[in-house]
Structure formats: C-alpha cells, structure tokens
Amino acid sequence: MDEDGMYETSIGPQSGRVSQNDLDVGLLQIVEPDGSYASEEVPALHDDQLCDLYRWMLLERTFDERMVKLQRRGELGTFGSGYGQEASIIGSGYALKDEDWLLGMGREAGAMFLQGLPMRDMILFWRGIEDANREMAKRNLMIAISIGSHLPLVTGAAWGMQLDGADSVVAAYFGDGASSTGAVHEGMNFAGVLGAPAVFFCQNNQYAISTPFEKQTQARSLAQRAVGYGIDGIRVDGNDVLAVYKAMAEAREAAQAGSPMLVESLTYRLGAHTTSDDPTRYRDRTEEAQWKRRDPLDRYESFLRSEGLWSEINHEAILEDVNNEFDAALQAADEYEPRHVDEMFDYLYAELPPSLQQQLVEFKAFLEDRPDAYDYIDQRAKG
C-alpha cells in the first residue's frame, strides 16, 4: 500500500487509539423480553411461517428432552442438548436455503433438521455410528467435534461457491468457546480477504463447559471481532427468534454479495454442557432461574398472542406430532442394520491399499477363529 492510501484509511481519533468503548455494538432485538415489539421491525414472514417457527422451536425442545432421557436409559452416548437455545438454533436455520451448506459443532440439531436431515440420523450420530455422518454430508451438513477447527473449511467451501458463482452460502455454527481458537480467527480473516459467501454464526451461550464468557475473552462482544477480520458483524438477542432470523437473513444476503458476516447470537445454555456434565459445580442456580424467565418459547408465544396467531397453534397437537416423529426415528435407529468390521476400514481411501486389505483379512480370520473375542466387544448398536 502506498503512503497516501495508508493515511486515507485512517478515520479515527488523532491519538490513533482504539478501545473497547469504541466498539459497543448494541444488540438487535425485535421482541423485547416483556413481549413488546414494534410491528414495522417484524420480518416479512407469512402467518404460517410465523407459526412454523414456533413448531420448529418446540420440536427442538422436545427432541432435546427425548435425547437426554434416552441417554439416561443407556441408549445413547454422551449428548449435548440445545435447551434454552431454541430461538438461536431455529431462527438462524430458518433463514438458510436448501442449497446452503452448514458446518456445525453438534448443538444445532434443529438447524440440521431444517436442512432436511432425518431425526433418525441425529440419533445415530449420538450413538457413534459412522453412517450418520454420511447422511449429513448428503445434505451438505457436517459436525466438527474439534471445537473451532471447521472454520477454515467453511471459508474454503465458500470460496468454491464463489468460484462457481453459486447461489448458496456456507454457514458455520460454533460457540463462544470456539471463538478463542486460532482456526476461528484464521478462517474468518481469510473469508474477509476472499469475500467468500460464508456466514459465521456464533451461538454465545455464555459457557464453554464450565468456563463463563468473562473468562473466555475480555472483549465486550464477539460481534466486535468482525471489525478486526475486515468483515461486518451483528449482535443479536439469541432468545428472540425473529431477531435471529432477521440477522441471519441479512448476513446470508450480504455473504452472497461477497461480504461474509459474523453473527453473534447471545443466548444461554439452560441445560448441562452434555449429559456427562454437572453445571452445579460451576454456576449458580439463581443465574439459571434468571434465564429461565427469558425462555425463548415463552417470549415468542407472547408475540404470537399479540399478533392474534396463538389460536392457530395447537400446542398439544404439535407435541404429539413431534413425539410421534421421534418415536418413529428411534425405531428406525434401533432397527438400523448391525455394524460390520469392514466399516472400520471403509472410506479411508478411495481404494483400500493392500496393507490395509491385509489387516482386514487377518482380523476377520481372527474373529472366525476366536469367537471369544466378542466377549470384549460391546456390540451395542444403541451407543
């Protein structure tokens, strides 16, 4: 850059100093916690879509409840619930289009269901069955368990879309904890440089396992980081489904036009980190109670009431539907074909190298010879 260019870009104070106070990004909210809202700010959605949002949030909540119960019965591995984050998960997912990609971290089941993932496959995923990942990939979905590690992939896939002139975007779903990893910074900065159609959706649920947001960063918000990556950000009330939808729709549009965006969805994880976690070890019950009063479903219910749409919602019927859907998904998962040793070796390469073929052949022969080996192999198809 020439010297003039460098000085021209300077618009700040003479001291050249930037501080946390310069970056108070505020919070996008449509329905206030007390249920009030300004009609002109409500996104242009049809009545049936407005009702649909409620149905999806209830689905997310019911799915999470059923999964936790399943885990307690020993029929699932560890499970991470989205309880409390329904507006954040559904509002964002609802703004994506069928052709979009979504690379997440596991706490966005509903957004994946919105992209067409059958519930059965999410059950299989948490049972540690490899094929679940294939079913996700068929719908342009992937879960990255190494926290934050997927953001460079998001940028790369979005870069591909950009090269192809595709009409889609890649959405990254990640958490406040993930925002402290190097991969996240590198991925977002690179997307900014490329102008790639990526939307970085960060669910700031204020905890990374036991670590509260204040210990994660001294930055006042995660949205403000966007500025440092050379992109735009929005900070949205993650318990306000309409606001999340609006933010995500806006970010998606900007990304498609070559301006990737970071959306920080400020919410709260009401449940445990996973079924192996005990939140009483690190946080106050009163804090949880405070956030329970900001329940995203309750807030949206009050909006629907004000709009005269609540009468369109048959809460019990939705619950019954969703529970039936879960029952059917569970049955399909239970009936999922038994696992086979070959699966360990399948798909590692386009073509299995001879040395690996040999390992597989020998192992199969061993299992034939020594069926007592199965005494040490827990073949629990149920996780």
Place this chain on the structure above:
Amino acid sequence: MQETIVGAINDALHSEMDADERVLIFGEDIAESGGVFRATDGLKERFGDDRVLDTPLSEIAIVGGAAGLAMYGYRPVAEIQFSGFLPPAFDQLVTHASRIRWRTRGEWSAPLVIRTPYGAGVKALEHHSESLEGVYGHLPGLKVVVPSTPRDAKGLLTAAIRDPDPVLVMEPKQIYRSFRDEVPEESYEEPIGEAAIRREGSELSVISWGAMMYPTLQAVENLGVDAEVIDLRTISPLDDETVVESVKKTGRALIVHEAARTGGFGSELIACINDRALMYLKAPIERITGFDVPVPLLSMEDYYLPNPPRIEEGIKRVLTA
C-alpha cells in the same frame, strides 16, 4: 493409601504445588469445576486463582503459554482436556517447547509439563480416543511418559514436574478409575526413562504401556506362558537397556499398543531390538496394535482395541515360529 490413577495424579499435583510456589496449573475447565475427569479437583480451593486457572478454549495458547512461562522460570503444568485436541498445539511443541534449551544453547530451558488423557475405550465422540504417543515420541527434546498404575501416575508426574525439560504426560483415561492400588502418601519420583518389569519370565518378552498393560497381562495369564512383561512407562527417552536385556534372555518378543500399526512406537522398538539383539532372536518380532485407521466412533471402538484373545494369538505365533 489406596488410590485410583486419577486420584494419584490429583495427589501429585497437590504435593508439588505445596512444595514449589512456581508450579502453576491451568487448562480448560480445570479450576472451577476441577477438570472434566476431576484430576484437578480441589486445587483451586487450596491454592487460589493465581496458581490454578481456567483458560480460554485455546490449545495453542495453553501449550505455547506454558512454554513461555517455563522459559521465564515458572513450572507450568498445563492440561489438554483430551489428547485429541493437542494437535492444534503441535506446532508449539515442535517449534518451541521442545527446543528452547537447544535454541538458546542452554541459556534458557522450558521445564513445562503437559498432562493429557489419551486412548480409547470410554465411549466418547470423535477425537476423544487417539493414542499418538509415537508421534510425540518422535520429537527430539520432548520427553513422553505413559503411566499405567496409580503408583507410577503419581511418581512419574512428580518427576515430570521436577524435570528440567519439557515432559508430556499421557494418561490412560480408560483406566483412570478402574481400580485402586497402594500409593505412598509422601511424595516420590518414579524415574523418567526407566521401564518396569511387571512379571519376570523366560519364554518371551511382551512389551506394552498404558491401558494395554491389562489385556496384555490377562492374555499371558490365560495362556499360562512364562512371559516377561515389560511396562515401558516412558516412550521417550526409551529404556532400550531393559528391552534389549529381556529379549537377549528370551529370544522372542511381542509388542502391544493401541495406536495404529504403521509408524507406531512398536516400529521403533523393533528397530531397537534389531540394532542390539538381532542375533538373539529365535522368531520374528510380533505386534498386536490398532489398525491403520482412525479410531472408530463409539459403536465400533471395541473392534479396534487389542483384546486378550488377539494378544494370545500373537503370543502363540511368537512362541511357535
């Protein structure tokens, strides 16, 4: 006192923090909640926020920060929650931690400790089951230890904290709580770089470490063979003396590890035996290992892990060859 492996680790951390004010403990979720495996339980209450810290979710900063603190004169003991999340910080180990002394020609050193639970068999998600000890053992300048008993867990961690060089302590989480054993109450060191002979024998040498020690001992017992069973305890620097002397005596060797086969630490052991005891061998050396695949997800991981019947077959092959 009777302790589990994880209890013994907790005990070592308590006594070393007591003994040396420069010892600091940090990592993800280790302070307020006492660690996801409770290895650091009670330390924050006892030693306070300045010496026991929850960090941001930043493996690079944890390992690199530990190296910097150590360089400056502190004795950091950092936890990486699962060894599957050490790879982002691999760069810090390779580029800095392992070579501070070497780079500064002895002017500085980096006596940091990284503790991390490793290995399969706990029915967790992807990246929660790997055993890359061979990869870390390949790094010059880094010591790598793998305890398999409560006594060694305490003694090796104590030695690691007092060691003048960087040490990676890989803890077999599958057996963190599976049994209790006698652990001395006072603090003590188990020497880094010394294998332990768990069972003396003359027919063959069986070498293993970590959680695989138990199916290995079980297989030996099931077959009733007179095997010498060696618990390597340290991957790097390797106690080649113990391995070589044993193989010279028995003339036969089997290596058991759960890491993938190709380039696993077993390969290095075979090379070492070839170098120094080839002429004593009566049979080719056998390996029972994980397969050359990523550790399967939880529904299949038992297929991957070596079990007593597989190890028995390996022993039989070595004995009859």
